[in-house]
Amino acid sequence: MTALALLCAPARAQTIVHLAAQHLAFYYDRFLIEGDGGVRVTLGNGVSIRGDAFSMDLKLNRFLVAGHVHVDSPSGSQDGAAIADFLDFDRAYFVPILGQAALRQAQGDGGLRQAQGDVPDRWTFVGSDFAHPIKGRVMPGDTFYFPDVSGERAFLTTGMATIGARSFVRFGASRVDIAGVYAPLPSYYINFSTDPHLGANSLAGANFDGTYQFAGNANAISALHLRYDTVNKAYLGFEQHVSGSKAYAVFSVNPFTRPSKFWNLRLSDQPSDTFQIQSFSQLHTFQSGLSQPLEAQHVTNVLATQALHRSFLQLGYQFVNDSLLAPTPKNYYGDLNHVFVPNHPSNATLGITGFDTKIKGTPLIFRPRFGFGFAHDAYGLQIVGKTLYTTIWNHYAGLTVYTPAVRLNHPARAFQSVFLNAIVDKQRTWNSAPHFVDSTNTTLSLSRQLDPFSHLTSYLQYNILNTRDVYSKDQAAVYPSIPIGTSPGLQQFEQFAGAATLRTLSLGVLYTNRADFSASLVAEKHTDFPAPVPGLFPLPPTNVLGQYQYSAYFGKPPYDLTADVRFRLDPHTAIDIARTYYFNYPGLRWSPQFIIQVTQ
Amino acid sequence: MNAALMRAVAAVLVSSLLVAGASSARAQQPATVVVTGQILDYEKGYLFFTTGDGFHVAASAPIVDLKTQVASAAPPAVREYARVTFDSTGTVTKIELSNAKLASEGDLSQIHRFAVALTPPVPNPDLAPANVPKGRCSGVVPGKRVIVQFTVQVPPTTGPGDSVYMTTDQSAWNPQAYRFDRVDALHYRATLSLLSGTVFQFLFDRGSSQSLERGENGIEAKPTSFCVSDADAQAVPHTVYHWGDESAGSGSLPVPQALPTPYNPAPFPNLPTNPTGVPTPRP
Helix, strand or coil, X not given: CHHHHHCCCCCCCCCEEEEEEEEEEEECCCCEEEEEEEEEEEECCCCEEEEEEEEEECCCCEEEEEEEEEEEECCEEEEEEEEEEEHHHCEEEEXXXXXXXXXXXXXXXXXXXXXXXXXXXXXXXXXXXXXXXXXXXXCCCCCCCCCCCCCCCCCEEEEEEEEECCCXXXXXXXXXXXXXXXXXXXXXXXXXXCCHHHHCCCCCCCCEEEEEEEEECCCEEEEEEEEEECCCEEEEEEEEEEECCCEEEEEEEECCCCCEEEEEEEEEEEEECCEEEEEEEEEEEECCCCCCCCXXXXXXXXXXXXXXXXXXXXXXXXXXXXXXCCCCCCCEECEEEEECCCCCCEEEEEEEEECCEECCCCCCEXXXXXXXXXXXXCCCCEEECCEEECEEEEEEEEEEEEEEEEECCCCCCHHHCCEEEEXXXXXXXXXXXXXXXXXXXXXEEEEEECCCCCCEEEEEEEEEEEEEEECHHHHHHHCCCCCCXXXXXXXXXXXXXXXXXXXXXXXXXXXXXXXXXXXXXXXEEEEEEXXXXXXXXXXXXXXXXXXXXXXXXXXXCCEEEEEEEEEEEECCEEEEEEEEEEEEECCEEECCCCEEEEEC | CHHHHHHHHHHHHHHHHHHHHHHHHHHHCCCEEEEEEEEEEEECXXXXXXXXXXXXXXXXXXXXXXXXXXXXXXCCCCCCEEEEEEECCCCEEEEEEECCCCCCCCCHHHHHHHCCCCCCCECCHHHCHHHCCCCCCCCCCCCCEEEEXXXXXXXXXXXXXXXXEEEEHHHCCCCCCEEEEECCCCEEEEEXXXXXXXXXXXXXXXXXXXXXXXXXXXXXXXXEEEECCCCCEEEEEEECCEECCCCCCCCCCXXXXXXXXXXXXXXXXCCCCCCCCCCCCCC
16 A cells, blocks of 8 residues: 555645644654644635644655544535545545444435444545545555654644645744754755755855755745855855756855855756756855955856757856956055956867767777867967967867776675776867867776775776877977976976876775765875976965865875764765875875864 | 253353353454554544554543553654553444654554545555556555765766765755765765665766766756665666866867966966077967
């Protein structure tokens, strides 16, 4: 019988359940609402139900009211022991307790003639037709069962809730479990729809994000974010989501309580199964509150995708305004930290990417891509020779060849099998500047389990990234040999003429227990050309989590060891702690800080 | 004497046979039936179990606390557990109440015959096997903790330092709900403890909803629906073809990701400016 309820048939359109009780508890990990005392349920079709206890499984989309039940519908009223509404199936199962008047009516219908006093019965309502119950119909076996929540801690308690079937639940004044303490909040909204777009966010990452969804319905959510990151420390952000069947929009401002604010807008529309257009616009302002900004920059990305036969066509366009404020005579605003930058570059790429195609008779799969594009900045992108290029056209062709997992041995104990993965990715980009860039990225890995229960796994990986920037006759002018020292590293830098090779050998070991704890240790050895020289190469910028924004860069310390520990506090909260050790590379022993991330 | 003795012996035998017959009859049909169950309702002289069955309660039936056997101050209430004694006619003759779940005793299906209902039962066509649609969760015993190991094959252009996450409708589509661990160049893995019978939808991403997986045709992927079975352990493989934040033509090139990001035609994002101070045309 459970199977009947588990099947995901579409819910009745806009089924809204208004619920009130002396005590309502929400169990987040099971999506259960349990209510006791003075239960009142009002349905959108004019039916209201009173009873002693309420139980609803939001995922199964069915609810139960039991104990001294009274059902009011447009076609009349009836007392009973319990009523269960299986919303997905348009069936309500009712155990009425019929008094003498009803019995006389029943006897007239050929019912139980010898009945005296009140008598229970079993009725089934089909659709919303409460005037014509189907009497005596056998009911699913678990129709009136309560889930066992003994020993479980409620995530939230309240007295009122509005439930949008298969979509959302909005609680009234609530006490919400925050880190083990019940905190009072004026309202609380939870979305559990299968529409991922209502969960789409436009916020940057943070070490901690406590989301308070204070309002919402089936198509919109308003949320406050209490966040912490290493740059902005503690701050507030605001986010508004709107989603329809084919399109969605997300707007956010973050951090709202810091001068450096990012105003983000994401839009997406998918008018057909084969076409989608998305955009992301970001306005950055530096302003106290909403006062006159000292900085304002803007970037917009547009991505349009058209599916084709065994490939897809994608157009990407990016437009940047480095300063939106009017220039000043001094060329800065407030102080020299907020200078006027006149550039407003843009770039676009139109490319085709093929589907994965298996090479017959081999375990290899290849994926081709090619396309063309341009970059433009009226103030100039690059000088080659004596020419200032304000527009650079480019075209590219690339190919990825890989093999997902080749089993190298067949030991008696299957878990001891060793698997090989290999990826080769090569691309050439021709620029009108004139130069071309070759990039070859090769990765080989061997992996195997270390125990039969999948607790311990390990891999050995070797990655080579070759990049060549070839200017032909202008090569020496673009990449001149600059004698700056005699140490081996500086000599390599002197020899560097636009061709770099970054080699990384990695050994990773991962431990996972039965789902709430994992730890990984990854040791890496980097052999790069040009070799790292302390202080010569600026480190890449870090994001707000303290992670470098790109993984391939010059000047990586030769050795590093990264430990990452992650444990799940409850089904909805996990903590991730990571840090890297650089083996006394001059001036650098540890990564700038622990990377601590709380995910909920 | 002999005749009198024989009559006496015969009387004893007949009596013995009658007693034995009566005992046999009692053994075949016990006077009382005892079951435990959860209460759905108690009103108007009926006790309802969560099977939906209602049973007539004798007016004289004692209602006591199961542990103390002291008369209960309050009548039976919904959600309470009870040990209920029925007489041979199906009338409830004793109710012993408990707030704690009780060990199973008796067979609730056996007392279904005692249930009082005005209308005789009629078959439910919804429950006919032919009419029950077969879903992936059909027949799964719900509520059991199951270890589920997800293994995802990522696009070959995924960077070596990238983090991979799973987002689900169970976590309100938080893009960082479940972080996965790299197990080789192309695969990430996570082990979760989930309740059997749970049906949920999932997608993979690289930590932001901008990076949500795309299908092989480049269009945003639809969530994958998954049912947690009641097997002790379950393995779920999945393939991601493209990430939502891949840019056309970037392949696996290191692309600066800071925003705002002016286009940089140079392939070496952190090449130092000329340390000697001599101007060069380096971009």
